[in-house]
Amino acid sequence: MASVSGPAQTASASAPPLQRGIVKMVLSGCAIIVRGQPRGGPPPERQINLSNIRAGALARRAAQGQPESKDTPDEPWAFQAREFLRKKLIGKEVCFTVEYKNMHREYGMVYLGKDTTGENIAESLVSEGLATVRREGFRGNNPEQARLCDLEDQSKASKKGLWSEGGGAQTIRNIKYTIENPRNFVDSLHQKPINAIIEHVRDGSVVRALLLPDYYLVTVMLSGIKCPTFKREADGTETPEPFAAEARFFTESRLLQRDVQIILESCPNQIILGTILHPNGNITELLLKEGFARCVDWSMAVYTQGAEKLRAAERSAKERKVRIWKDYVAPTANLDQKDRQFVAKVMQVVNADAMVVKLNSGEYKTIHLSSIRPPRNEGEEKNKDKDKRFRPLYDIPYMFEAREFLRKKLIGKKVNVTVDYIRAATGPGEGTPAFPERTCATVTIGGINIAEALVSKGLATVIRYRQDDDQRSSHYDELLAAEARAIKNGKGLHSKKEVPIHRVADISGETQKAKQFLPFLQRAGRSEAVVEYVFSGSRLKLYMPKETCLITFLLAGIECPRSSRNTPGGMQVAEPFSDEAMLFTKELVLQREVEVEVESMDKAGNFIGWLHIEGVNLSVALVENALSKVHFTAERSAYYKTLVAAEEGCRQRKEKSHLDHQDKIWANYEEKPVEEVVHLSEEKERVANYKPVYVTEITDTLHFYAQDVETGSQLESLMETMRAEIAAQPPVEGSYSPRRGDYCIAKFADGEWYRARVEKVESPAKVHVFYIDYGNREVVSSTRLAPIPPAFSTRTLPVQATEYTFAFIQVPQDVTEYLNSQESAKSARLNIWRYGDFRADDADEFGYSR
Secondary structure: OOOOOOOOOOOOOOOOOEEEEEEEEEEEOOEEEEEOOOOOOOOOEEEEEEOOEEOOOOOEOOOOOOOOOOOEOOOOOHHHHHHHHHHHHOOOEEEEEEEEEEOOEEEEEEEEOOOOOOEEHHHHHHHOOOOEEOOOOOOOOOHHHHHHHHHHHHHHHHOOHHHOOOOOHHHOOOOEOOOOOHHHHHHHOOOOOEEEEEEEEEEOOEEEEEEOOOOEEEEEEEOOEEOOOEEEOOOOOEEEOOOHHHHHHHHHHHHOOOEEEEEEEEOHHHOEEEEEEEOOEEHHHHHHHOOOOEEOHHHHOOOOOOHHHHHHHHHHHHHHOOHHHOOOOOOOOOOOHHHHEEEEEEEEEEEOOEEEEEOOOOOEEEEEEOOEEOOOOOHHHHHOOOOOOOOHHHHOOOHHHHHHHHHHHHOOOEEEEEEEEEEOOEOOEOOEOOEOOEEEEEEEEOOEEHHHHHHHOOOOEEOOOOOOOOOOOOOHHHHHHHHHHHHHHOOHHHOOOOOOOOOOEEOOOOHHHHHHHHHHHHHHOEEEEEEEEEOOOOEEEEEEOOOOEEEEEEEOOEEOOOOOEEEOOEEEOOOOOHHHHHHHHHHHHOOOEEEEEEEEEOOOOOEEEEEEEOOEEHHHHHHHOOOOEEOHHHHHOOOHHHHHHHHHHHHHHHHHHOOOHHHHHHOOOOOOOOOOOOOOOOOOOOOOOOOOEEEEEEOOOOEEEEEEHHHHHHHHHHHHHHHHHHHHOOOOOOOOOOOOOOEEEEEOOOOOEEEEEEEEEEEOOEEEEEEOOOOOEEEEOHHHEEEOOHHHOOOOOOOOOEEEEOOOOOOOOOHHHHHHHHHHHHHOOOHHHOOOOOOOOOOOOOOOOO
16 A cells, blocks of 8 residues: 655664654554545555554454354453544544554554654553553564563553453443334434444445444434445445545544534434534535535435525535536526516416416516425326316315415415526427426515415425436425425325315306306395406406306496407407406406306306406496496496496597507597587477375475385385394394495384495494485494395395475575565465464464464
């Protein structure tokens, strides 16, 4: 073997040259391994045996595969001699001379330090009674040999070490080479640090450790990482992977035969995983930081010192492209910083792992959540009900729950997007579909990682990768930990309960089903819905959660530009501004919770009505933004005036803006000239149409309210039925929150419930209501109000109190003139006043006294 270092000085022919090195390992009390300084790789090594002395042999395990061989125990004081040298020499610089060689072994003198003035190691061992002197063959004129004999005699006199009484049986270790149940052994330590000595380094991340004080000799693999290894060939030789030797030297030079603490963290498949703690640092993190190791997912989960530290160390090595990462190319290397990290608004949840976001530039982008997989059908589930139309959102277990979780949390909200990698497009293969290029990112809102939240609820699973696949989430370890928690708690996909079933009836285009469903929706008034899809500016697909059905919904009262579509005669060209109208509707209502009022349906089974979102009527909003015109069918609706006012406002803006592009459909509008027509009125005899009514209320303005006698029996029947139902199921007091324009029921002063309409809400204690069947008004507390049962709404029986006013009579605006005229008529005793003031007695007793 080559020298560790060159001669320190010119040696004479009789004196061996002095050489230097660093102690790598202590083999026994009389043998060490010395290495040189590393230059471009692991340095050369050589074994030096101390001449003229002998120390006890250490224990040896029986040879594997040889049943006849047995374990050899320590000789007395052998381990103590080894420890004496280990603590004194490991990692220290020594100088030595090679006096002679025997059977490929080199014997010499070793001194601690750079020259022979340092401590003589052999003399120290002999003086402590840890080694004996080989006296055979001594020359009487050799002072070094003579000094060793004197030191041995002194040690014997002092009864040190080998010369102590008792023979040293207590110094023999009981080494345990095997553990009967490794998993129970690891669990019994409860991840507490235990003292140990690293006896051997197999590769950069696998060591052999002696656990103290019980002398368990165990193989420990570092948790969370893997270094390049040495592959054993068929002929018994070992072939190192790139940087395997360098990684092993890195660990050896820091840990071999050092006192450390080890945390034994797990034992999967009889492999003990642990973390080695040294006063100078954590070797796991150092290996990663220097590019000697890579993170491994399967053992990262058990690492107790913070997985994020390991990822950060690996990321640092990748960025610096050191050692095993010298050819590394980052997944987002081709992206600008603004494209790697940005803020965007979520417009649509496409699937349980994808969404469409709107960037600040107005551009739309589809983002996939990194490293997670949405719920999917497995095995036989795919082949069930082949005749039934497959709807992934409702037919795949937990897909609907996952989509709803994302929809409720994200739609319309701004999120932080960090792109982790770009998944390249793939072509179709056998049994696998083609996928376009996908941008995979980590999406957070309010500091919450959406993918992690989804996985923790059991609504998605984490994708497993090959160890060399770097295209994964930047928070991959948190995803694995979240999945482990979900599995432990039996959440969602990991639950042993029956999977939720969503029986959603799709009645879009089903005319017969729509006809049966129409009266129910009409009686319901405003119903809750979720916009699932937008076909055009005024055509949508709605999910009705209470009714668990899907319907096609057309906006009433407007005429919206039509989008392009396939017809039997070919492709129909889109009308101008149809795309703008559809985009406007998408941004306002897509996948949001809305309220709808169904009025009617068309011959194709599509429902027609009004859609409201956060107090905004979508029909009115489209007209206000010049994306629709008012249709004549709106004339009979309650929103007609609002629609006409919105349309008129757009026309006026068009005139002021001089055909500005904001006018959209009114940009080319020209008002038709109105021809003046002189109407000749013909005298016709007025025909009186008398009908019996019952006057229920008279106002101060000479208006009065009356009920038709013909429908009086219907009102009485409705009131009796309604009161009976309310008595059977009384409303919860204070549970109703009145809103202006709502129909409700109100408790009158007589203690009975009547139908009413909210006209004004000053406060919960002051709500102005109008009794729709009687015409009177009252200010009541909200505790006297309740929602009107659908069976007794105005669709069942219209409002019964009709307002009337007298023909040809105008109420005087000047009250003083009116009072003076009345007093004049009273004084002249005209007509009704001919008997005096009949309203009350003017005299104290009776009669008229004036």
